[in-house]
Amino acid sequence: MITATRTTSQLLEGLLDPGNRPVWAEFDARYRPILRSWSLRLGLSEADADDIAQETLTRFVQDYRSGKYDPAKGRLRAWLIGIARYRIIDRRRSLARSPARVSAIDPVAGEQELDRVWDQEHRAAILREAMDRLREETALGQSTIDAFVRFALDGRSAAEVAREIGISADSVYAAKKRCLCRLREIVSMLEDRDELPSPGSD
Amino acid sequence: MDQCPAVAQIEAWLALGEPGDAVAEHVAGCGQCASRAADLRSDDRLLHDLRRAEHDRASVVHGLPSIGGYTVVDRLSAGGQGAVYRAIQTSTGREVAIKVLHESVEGDERRQIRFHREVALISPVRHPGIVTVHDRGETDDGRAYFSMELVSGRPLMDHVLDMESAGVEDLLRLFLQVCDAVATAHQHGVIHRDLKPSNIMVDLDGHARVLDFGLARSIDDQSFPAVTAPGEFAGTLAYASPEQTRGVPEQVDAMTDVYALGHILYQMLTEEHPYPVDGPPAEVIRAINDVEPRPPSQSARGRARRLDTDIDTIVLRALSKDPARRYPSVAQLAEDVRRRLADQPILSRRDSSWYVLRKMVRRHRAVFAVVAVLLTALIAFSIAVTVLAIDLGRQRDSARLEARKARGVTEFLWGLFGAGNPERALGREVTMRDAVIAASERVDEDFPEYPDVRGAIKDSLGLALLAFDDLDRAEALLGESLRLHLDLYGADHPTTAASYTNLGMAQSARGKLEDAERSYRAALAIYRRRVGDRDRNTLAVMGNLTGVLRSLDRPQEAEELARETLHLREETLGSTHPETFDARRVLASILWDLGRAPEAESILKALLADETRTLDESHPSVLSTVNALAVILATQGKLSEAEPLFGRAVEIRSLVRGPSHQSTLAAMSNLGQLQAELGRLDQAEHTLAEVVRRATESLPPEHPYIPYFRAGHAAVLGELRRFDQAEPMLLESHAALSASLGDSHRWTTEVASMLADLYERWERPTDAKAWRDGPED
Missing domain, CATH: 1.10.10 (Arc Repressor Mutant, subunit A)
Structure with a gap:
């Protein structure tokens, strides 16, 4: 299951071409699990985490293709967290109207906390991938x-x-x-x- | 140990070794082994992260389990041991929560029996604080599960973090609910063994409900799982007691729950752990066994500032490393919390008479107002002595000696009043300073065989004398304390470092700056080695040393240190903590010393913006920054930018100290002068007239501020060419100042030259010349 290895810069370059399915698939495979486990870590349910990951990736690609995200100017992490965070707040607002929730953790932690959890999940993703590669x-x-x-x-x-x-x-x-x-x-x-x-x- | 130890030996030492053992000594002196140890440590860290990542994969990927008799609806949460699902019991249709453990009990009869026994024990227990357990069994793929009441709510710490406006008492009451639930379980013979905030839910009515009694651990072969087992990361290990980390099942009893409750209370109050629990397991285990938690009231976070010594005592006793020193039962822990809430003396220290006295003081505040200052000092050093006694108690394990010592210290404290009853001191002319001096002369006699107690008391008395400006005595006393501590603990102990710091403060106050620098540097070196750069003691000494370097006119060195201090405070306290603000202001002042005004200015501007955002306008920090920035701007000639800051300083001062306080008036007068310099004479006249009005109203009539402010007002009237009005005011002011302060005082001569200016503008050159040359006879 060793996948082709493109750097993040190469992936971003390829993403500009809407027809480049393999690049989209690789970008998706790299960031969806991180977004998903990041959301879970913030206390969202699995269903919510799936939605957040989906919405964030879609939105990111839209923003990126329309030129709103410039890789030379900011971290990809910050941009993705920015999009995801906004969606979590949104979701939380609608949850607030139905208070009987079990173990819903305050999903909007401080920015440093969001970054920290992201880095942790990113590292975990890298370690998992490394273990997979080692096994191969x-x-x-x-x-x-x-x-x-x-x-x-x-x-x-x-x-x-x-x-x-x-x-x-x-x-x-x-x-x-x-x-x-x-x-x-x-x-x-x-x-x-x-x-x-x-x-x-x- | 002369020969290099085997790798396995180094590993064992890294995991559990004592600092003084043979391997440690060898590694310290052997480059090859030291680098091997470093490699092993970094391997440890990588493996720890790997296990965690692999475990998460398992829990994140798992779908819903299939369980006979239930329809599993969705997953509610996941943790180190298992996941919790919402399910519907097919036969009754009721909604339940089901916890499925990762580990299988299949094929291990002993574990199965234990797990089933625990469920049988806890099931019949009915208590509002205990989440009812219905049932237990195995999932279709052989994992153990138990079903329980579904509680709507959220984990304890989430609730606590949201209780921003709640006071310490509210938290203690919430904590009491947890204690009561645990105590009830104990009465039924069920020990939880895995209490932690995520096992405590706060329901929608704000009631605490404890989950998982006895269950989670019952499937483990030992009382505590091997720390290397997959999935066992800090989340679970963090709350373990020292005896749990040793893995001796017989030692794990109700005391273990007392310890975990202590940890939970610590975290509720301070929002942090009593020791670091984020590292790899070996480091966490070491912290649990070796790191003495600092008293919660000394934490930089949470509600620490509102905590008192009773709470410190309660928390630290529950967190004793030695189970025998903890509360003998959860019920007794709860009792002390209750007593603290009722403002009654807690049982943990009932026998100490000075402590009862303090309680008395709390209830009869007015009567004791006069001795309040003295009591404050007493309390401070009683704590020092008590903490020391606890420390020593552990080292020597002789409680009786400590009790005798504590009694001696108590009697000594009473002696400070010259009588057993503090009320009598009220009628006598015993000043606190006299009392402290008298006490300092008796220390050696009273405690001939306890150098440790002598050291602690001399330290405290020395600090008290420093506060009274009795600098010679303070320095002598602190020097003696340092020598005692050097003898007792050696040159590499935090207590010795504290002594060095105190001595440094006395030396610095006496102007012996080189000596102070040496003392601070000695303290700093010890702290850096023993408690690390991030400890607040280390940071405090760095701050002191920065001040001394500035006074020694070595601003480059001061700048370097100030930047390091700032960096560390930002990292440990966050960028908007008042102590971080102080560090930024200090850095700006140093840059100003170095003639780098624009840099200083931009730091102060950013600082002021942050302070305005996060602090109350009346916070002293805001005023300091406003003043510093106003002065920097004014001296750079940026008067119009400086003016609103002077205005703000006036507002803050009248807010904090009242509209007619001297410092408010002085600030207003500065503002008026600045307005005059900016050419806004009418406005200046208005401001200065108001200053004079307030000063005349509130200050005693002979106060020199009144003529001085009047002269300032008159000078502006002169510039407005209202000479007839200005002349008599200036002449009267001059006469008053000359009478009260003398002719040569700066203010008197300043007013004389105002008169000269006035006559020049009025085109009366003879008068002008007379005042320019000197006042009329």
């Missing part, structure tokens, strides 16, 4: 990745994992080291991909 890597070998997941992620003991997979405990430690090292490379590549290199971005 044939160079490492399936048992190495298995050992890493069971030992380092599931928190089982090295001896136990070694027994299950049929390797030595030392190999379990080595697997953790190799996978972490490779993960760092993948994560840093994905982070570079999502950066906008123009002067107004950071």
Whole structure:
């Protein structure tokens, strides 16, 4: 499931062409999950989160094609949050009229909080993608990745994992080291991909 | 340890080790191992984030579970342990909430039995604060669930954050509801084990309802899950007690709930955690076990400023690391909260006589007004001593010695009055300063075997003397305290740093600036190492040091430090906190010192805009900024820009200190002079006449402000060529000033030259010359 890797700048360039379906699909795949988990994290229901993600992406592409968003002038994150936030406030107003809600968290936190949650979800998305890519890597070998997941992620003991997979405990430690090292490379590549290199971005 | 430890040993030390152990010592001295430890730490962080991301994927992607006997409608929330769904029970048609745990209990009989037992225990308990549990079972894919009453409301902290106008008492009452619910469960033998704000809902009527009694944890093999288990991130770990982090099930009992309640109350009052809980599990566990929470009243956020020592005592006792030092039951914790609400002495410190006295003072404020100042100082240092006693108590584990010490300190405090009864002090000429001096002379005699107590008391008395401007004594006393603390705690302890800071303040007040700089730098180095750059103590010392560097005429160094202070305050307190505002103003003043007026001006303008937006106009911070900006503008010749600021300063002063207060009149007089300089003479005349009118009305008749203001008014009349009116006013003012202040006083000579100006304008050169050369005989 390794997808083609275009940088965010390349994606934005491609988006200007309404007929470029693959670019739209990739942009959608990259930002929809973040928008969705960001909304969930702010306490919205899944249905609401789906709507917010959909509306925000659609609106963004409209704004972008009409020239309202200039990647050289501002962060993509800020622009997307701006659109999403407005929609959340809207939704919240209509919710206020039906007060019997369970566990509805105040969805409009301070701007710093919105940014922080976004960064957290963005990182989580990158980490998930990195894990997916790691699982696809044939160079490492399936048992190495298995050992890493069971030992380092599931928190089982090295001896136990070694027994299950049929390797030595030392190999379990080595697997953790190799996978972490490779993960760092993948994560840093994905982070570079999502950066906008123009002067107004950071 | 001479040989390098194995990687596993370093890992173990990182997760749980004590600062003083052999691995720590080795790592500190071995570059290779130190870098290995750093790598492991960063691995830890990456893994922590990875687990969290992977877990979220699981919970976000999951669709609705299928559960026999129910129709699941939608998901209400998701958390570290499981998700909560809204469902309809098919047989009854009633709406319920169902919590489905991530972990499966299938195939583990022991867990199943425990889970079922807990449901059986809590189901029959009926209490308005406990969310009723109906049923339990397994979903079709083998995950454990239980169904409960569906509560409309929202999680505790969301409710608290919205209660902006609510007072501390309202929060305490809400908290009491939680305590009562937990206490009732305890009576039925059910311990919650996982109390946290997200497990407490506040319903639409504002009642607190506690969820998940005993259930969430019952499926775990241990009392607390291994912290590396997937999905166990800070959200759950944050509220764990020290004994839970040690994973010894037998130690987890009702005391664990007392601890969590302490944590929750801390968070309700301050909107922050008692220690950092955001890091990777190993760091959070260390914080839970090692970081002493600072008293809630010293927090920078929430309602901290409205908290008192009773609340500090209640919260900190509930949060004791050692279960034996906590409240022995939730009911007793609730009792103290109730007592605090009724303004009765809390039980936690009932035996201390000075404390009862303070309660008395609170109820008979008027009678004690005279000794109020003295009491304030006493309270301050009693807290210091109490906190110290608690500290030492932990280190030495000898409660009896501490009790004796505390009694000694109490008696010593009473001695300050010269009698057991403070009311008697009212009739005697015991000034607070005399009392403090007398006390300082007795400290060594009274506590020969307790250098720690001597140090704490000398510190407090030294600060009191500093406040009375008895600088020599203050410096001597604070110096002695520093030496005691150096002996006791060494040169790298926060208490020693506090002593250095206090001594620095005394030295700076005495003008011994180089000494003060040395003291502050010593304090700063310790604080940076021990509590970090963001601690408020560190920031306070940085502020002091900045002031000393300015006085030493080293503005470049001052600027650098001021910028760092500002940066840190912005990060820790936010950009609109009053202390951040102060830091911005200080930076502007330093830039002005450096002759960079335009930079200073733009900082002050932005600052004033922010202050106007976030602070009350009467906040002292606003006035300071208005004044500073007005002066900077005026000295740059931007008079018309400065004028409205002078006007605003007048308004603020009359708001805060009254329309006829001296400082208001002085500000108004400045405004009038400025209007005159701008050539708006009629307006200036009007302003200055009003100043004179108010001054004559409110000040004593012989006050030199009256003739001085009149002269100012007359000078403007002269410029308006109303010479006949101006002349007698100036002559009378001059005579009055000369009589009260003398001929050589600046004001007297200033009025003389006003007379000379008047005669020149009037074309009476002889008179002008006479006043120019010196007053008439």
